[in-house]
Each structure stands twice: as structure tokens, then as C-alpha cells.
Amino acid sequence: xxxxxxxxxxxxxxxxxxxxxxxxxxxxxxxxxxxxxxxxxxxxxxxxxxxxxxxxxxxxxxxxxxxxxxxxxxxxxxxxxxxxxxxxxxxxxxxxxxxxxxxxxxxxxxxxxxxxxxxxxxxxxxxxxxxxxxxxxxxxxxxxxxxxxxxxxxxxxxxxxxxxxxxxxxxxxxxxxxxxxxxxxxxxxxxxxxxxxxxxxxxxxxxxxxxxxxxxxxxxxxxxxxxxxxxxxxxxxxxxxxxxxxxxxxxxxxxxxxxxxxxxxxxxxxxxxxxxxxxxxxxxxxxxxx
Amino acid sequence: xxxxxxxxxxxxxxxxxxxxxxxxxxxxxxxxxxxxxxxxxxxxxxxxxxxxxxxxxxxxxxxxxxxxxxxxxxxxxxxxxxxxxxxxxxxxxxxxxxxxxxxxxxxxxxxxxxxxxxxxxxxxxxxxxxxxxxxxxxxxxxxxxxxxxxxxxxxxxxxxxxxxxxxxxxxxxxxxxxxxxxxxxxxxxxxxxxxxxxxxxxxxxxxxxxxxxxxxxxxxxxxxxxxxxxxxxxxxxxxxx
Numbered sequence: 001x002x003x004x005x006x007x008x009x010x011x012x013x014x015x016x017x018x019x020x021x022x023x024x025x026x027x028x029x030x031x032x033x034x035x036x037x038x039x040x041x042x043x044x045x046x047x048x049x050x051x052x053x054x055x056x057x058x059x060x061x062x063x064x065x066x067x068x069x070x071x072x073x074x075x076x077x078x079x080x081x082x083x084x085x086x087x088x089x090x091x092x093x094x095x096x097x098x099x100x101x102x103x104x105x106x107x108x109x110x111x112x113x114x115x116x117x118x119x120x121x122x123x124x125x126x127x128x129x130x131x132x133x134x135x136x137x138x139x140x141x142x143x144x145x146x147x148x149x150x151x152x153x154x155x156x157x158x159x160x161x162x163x164x165x166x167x168x169x170x171x172x173x174x175x176x177x178x179x180x181x182x183x184x185x186x187x188x189x190x191x192x193x194x195x196x197x198x199x200x201x202x203x204x205x206x207x208x209x210x211x212x213x214x215x216x217x218x219x220x221x222x223x224x225x226x227x228x229x230x231x232x233x234x235x236x237x238x239x240x241x242x243x244x245x246x247x248x249x250x251x252x253x254x255x256x257x258x259x260x261x262x263x264x265x266x267x268x269x270x271x272x273x274x275x276x277x278x279x280x281x282x283x284x285x286x287x288x289x290x
Numbered sequence: 291x292x293x294x295x296x297x298x299x300x301x302x303x304x305x306x307x308x309x310x311x312x313x314x315x316x317x318x319x320x321x322x323x324x325x326x327x328x329x330x331x332x333x334x335x336x337x338x339x340x341x342x343x344x345x346x347x348x349x350x351x352x353x354x355x356x357x358x359x360x361x362x363x364x365x366x367x368x369x370x371x372x373x374x375x376x377x378x379x380x381x382x383x384x385x386x387x388x389x390x391x392x393x394x395x396x397x398x399x400x401x402x403x404x405x406x407x408x409x410x411x412x413x414x415x416x417x418x419x420x421x422x423x424x425x426x427x428x429x430x431x432x433x434x435x436x437x438x439x440x441x442x443x444x445x446x447x448x449x450x451x452x453x454x455x456x457x458x459x460x461x462x463x464x465x466x467x468x469x470x471x472x473x474x475x476x477x478x479x480x481x482x483x484x485x486x487x488x489x490x491x492x493x494x495x496x497x498x499x500x501x502x503x504x505x506x507x508x509x510x511x512x513x514x515x516x517x518x519x520x521x522x523x524x525x526x527x528x529x530x531x
Contacts, residue, residue, distance in 0.1 A: 054364055
């Protein structure tokens with residue numbers, strides 16, 4: 001079990017609340033037994049994703065680490081912007097965290113780093129924590145909290161130990177989702193469950209794992225998703241500059257079989273291409289049958 | 291706030307994800323929308339247009355979040371918003387001018403551009419200029435990321451340059467998008483007509499035609515005349531206040 005008593009207490013309380021909710025909600029109660037085995041398997045194997053923009057992706061390759069915003073600023077104070085003091089992360093006290101979704105990407109950035117669950121088992125000075133929602137959405141998108149103090153308090157009450165949170169994820173997948181695969185496919189839980197959150201998008205019910213300060217890229221990286229024309233552009237860079245660090249890394253990932261590319265497109269005519277590819281890659285690694 | 295089921299009439303286009311350069315255009319762009327009824331609330335990808343022409347699934351973000359993306363170089367703000375219209379696409383031409391036009395015309399235009407770039411890339415390779423061939427094949431891949439012809443020509447150019455690392459990346463792309471394409475087989479059994487006497491024999495004509503089917507299409511003059519909504523020359527207008 002986890003060493004942190006507060007996190008363990010949160011896990012027990014949330015598990016109890018979910019169980020009581022399911023007992024009183026006929027669809028949850030009836031699907032629980034049928035979903036249990038698959039939910040346990042999906043929850044235990046679910047991969048973790050970090051979506052990055054162009055700058056953040058290049059920076060992660062250069063540093064060979066994903067750095068928290070606070071760590072970026074410690075290393076280079078010139079990066080500081082006025083918005084850093086009022087960002088969601090600053091207000092919630094999570095500015096020194098590296099954020100990963102447990103499951104597919106729920107953010108707009110075009111580059112995706114996909115980690116195996118084993119990354120959670122790495123020994124580190126400060127343990128990561130999980131929450132059953134994306135903490136960044138608490139401030140502006142999810143209700144019903146009125147003040148930042150209430151939001152911080154809400155977050156603290158929902159922080160869970162890692163990797164033990166996966167037990168709660170399994171219960172959530174078994175009871176709140178018609179099929180555990182719905183979580184992966186972005187189909188919302190029905191009913192929403194006992195968590196006192198409304199509004200927002202898929203980030204309201206997508207689990208998050210927060211690592212303290214930094215996360216090394218060579219730790220259990222399973223896949224890297226980039227747009228096709230970014231990948232081909234890196235190949236072109238290498239034709240004139242064989243030392244380019246980003247391009248060399250892309251080659252390294254290609255040779256290791258973990259580079260995945262997608263056609264960026266425009267969002268018309270179906271599911272967003274990056275999201276679709278992210279789900280496809282995770283599904284394949286979870287052994288989901290087409 | 292949910293983004294479920296917003297019609298184009300409820301939205302305006304205020305920006306795009308990523309930045310523009312002549313290195314990554316022409317291409318379709320992922321638009322950023324503002325909700326007309328809630329000014330300052332932007333919808334970012336991943337979203338999709340459903341069969342009823344409604345935008346679903348996007349992320350609703352604040353002006354501050356969008357401005358941070360612009361500052362980071364992960365998004366670009368248009369100098370002035372455009373009213374969203376059904377079945378229209380935001381795209382950039384090969385000078386990186388941003389335009390907004392009916393989807394069918396845009397797709398047709400980009401297909402034509404891809405074919406034109408492929409043809410020119412092929413000619414550059416035949417003329418013994420693999421670097422220029424790569425530049426043109428990359429432009430073709432921007433116009434249509436699924437273009438097999440562009441991928442094959444780029445691979446041939448890398449082969450000509452002995453750029454094995456670049457080829458490794460293209461093999462990965464081929465595996466992802468054209469699982470039945472035997473890229474290495476093609477590279478072994480076909481060749482672009484050599485630049486120098488005595489080099490490998492040219493591709494047999496029947497295979498050459500199949501690989502590089504780049505017949506010209508009539509240019510879509512109407513679309514080309516659509517005024518850009520944003521030109522890189524006006525980039526200074528995009529600074530975040």
C-alpha cells in the first residue's frame with residue numbers, strides 16, 4: 001500500500017463512495033460483475049500520455065526530460081511570463097508537476113509521448129500522485145467550486161496514491177461505463193458517478209497522474225506520435241544536417257519501432273486524427289481486438 | 291462547459307494550431323474557434339464535425355490559455371476573426387497565406403498542388419538534384435500527407451543522398467499509413483532515371499506510370515483568387531498584447 005496516509009485515506013473514501021453509488025444505481029450495479037474482469041485488465045495496463053506543443057516537444061528532446069513549468073523557470077528564469085503567476089497550475093499549487101493523462105490524449109497539442117504503466121514504479125524522491133480528473137480543468141471548466149481555496153482543497157481530497165489509484169480506476173471503469181473501452185474511446189461515463197463535478201469536457205472524468213518536477217524520456221516510453229509532415233521534415237533535415245538533435249531522436253524512435261505518425265487533417269469528416277491515432281496506439285498496446 | 295453540438299453559425303474562426311512557414315505549407319489547418327455567445331471562450335482541437343455539421347468534442351479554453359499557446363509558438367492568432375461557415379476549411383497556400391474556402395474546393399486545390407509538387411520533385415530527381423527533390427516532395431506531403439508518390443520520391447532522394455537515417459523515418463511513415471506498400475522493395479527494384487551516365491537503369495515505363503501518376507488537372511482559378519485572411523508578411527499584427 002501507499003506510504004502517504006492522506007492519499008490512502010482518499011483512496012478508501014472514494015472507493016467507498018463509488019461502491020455505495022453503484023449499489024443505489026441499477027445500471028452500475030448490474031454491469032459491475034460483467035465488466036469487472038475486463039475493467040481490471042484495462043485499468044492495470046492503461047498507458048499514460050503527455051501531449052506537447054512544438055516548443056515543448058523539442059525542449060523535451062533537447063533535455064531528454066519532460067520538465068515541470070516550475071523547473072523550466074528555475075533553469076531559465078528568462079522564460080517567465082506574467083501569466084505564470086496566475087495560471088491554473090500556479091493557483092492550484094501544481095506548477096512543479098509533469099502532467100500525464102492515464103489513457104488517451106485529451107488535449108490539443110499535436111505531439112504525444114506515450115508511456116508504459118511501469119513508469120509509475122520507478123523509484124524517485126517524491127512519489128507521483130493521481131486524481132480521477134484533469135486537475136487543470138478545476139479552475140475554469142468544472143463546477144461547483146467558487147474559490148481557488150475550495151479548488152485546492154477539492155484537489156487535495158481527491159489525490160490518490162500511485163499506482164494504487166488503478167484499483168479505483170478499475171472500479172470506475174466497471175461501474176460507470178457501459179463498457180470499459182468507452183473510457184478509451186472518449187464516450188463519457190453514464191451515469192457520471194458520485195464525484196461532485198459538473199460541466200467541462202472529457203477531462204472531467206479522465207484520470208491524471210502528476211510526476212514531481214521531471215520525467216525522463218528514456219523511462220518506459222512506449223510510443224511517440226507526430227504528424228506525418230513533421231516526421232518527413234525531420235528526415236529532410238538529416239539530409240543536410242546529420243547532427244540535428246531533434247531529427248536524430250526521431251530516427252532513434254523510428255528504429256526502435258516506437259515512432260507513430262498520423263495525418264493531421266482538419267477535424268472534418270470524423271474523429272480528430274491525433275486522438276484517433278492515440279486511441280489506436282493505446283488499443284494495440286492493450287491487446288484490444290479490432 | 292460542453293462543446294457538444296455547436297453549429298457553424300454559433301462560431302467564428304479566430305486562429306489556428308501551430309505556426310506557418312513555407313517549410314510546412316500548403317496544408318490544411320486546424321482552426322481555433324470562438325463561441326459567439328461567449329466571447330473569450332475558444333474551442334481547440336481535438337474536435338470533429340459530425341454528420342449534421344455540428345462541432346463536437348473540442349476543448350473550451352480561455353483567452354489567456356490561447357494567448358499562452360500563441361506565445362509558446364503552438365498556435366497562431368488571426369488578425370481578425372472570420373465567421374464560421376458550413377463545410378468550409380481553413381488552409382494555407384504555398385506562400386503560407388491563410389485562406390478560408392469551401393472544403394470541396396480546398397481539397398481539390400490541395401490535391402492539384404500535391405500532384406504538381408510531385409511532378410516537379412520527380413523532375414528534380416531526374417535532373418540529379420536530390421535536395422531540391424526533397425524540398426518539393428516535402429511540399430507535396432504537406433499538401434497531402436497520404437501521398438504515396440511523394441513518399442516514394444522522398445525515399446529515392448534520401449537513398450540518392452545515402453541518408454539512411456532519413457530513410458528510417460520514411461519507413462516508419464510508410465508502415466503507419468501504407469501497410470501494404472513495400473517501400474524497400476520499390477527502392478530496390480525501381481530507379482529514377484540516372485543523372486550520370488552509367489548509373490542504374492530507369493524504372494520500366496509501365497511501373498513508372500503507375501508510381502508517378504501525376505496527370506495535370508485544370509487549375510481552380512476561382513479558389514486561387516480567394517483573398518487570404520492572413521499573410522505571414524503581416525505577422526507583426528499577431529503579437530499578443
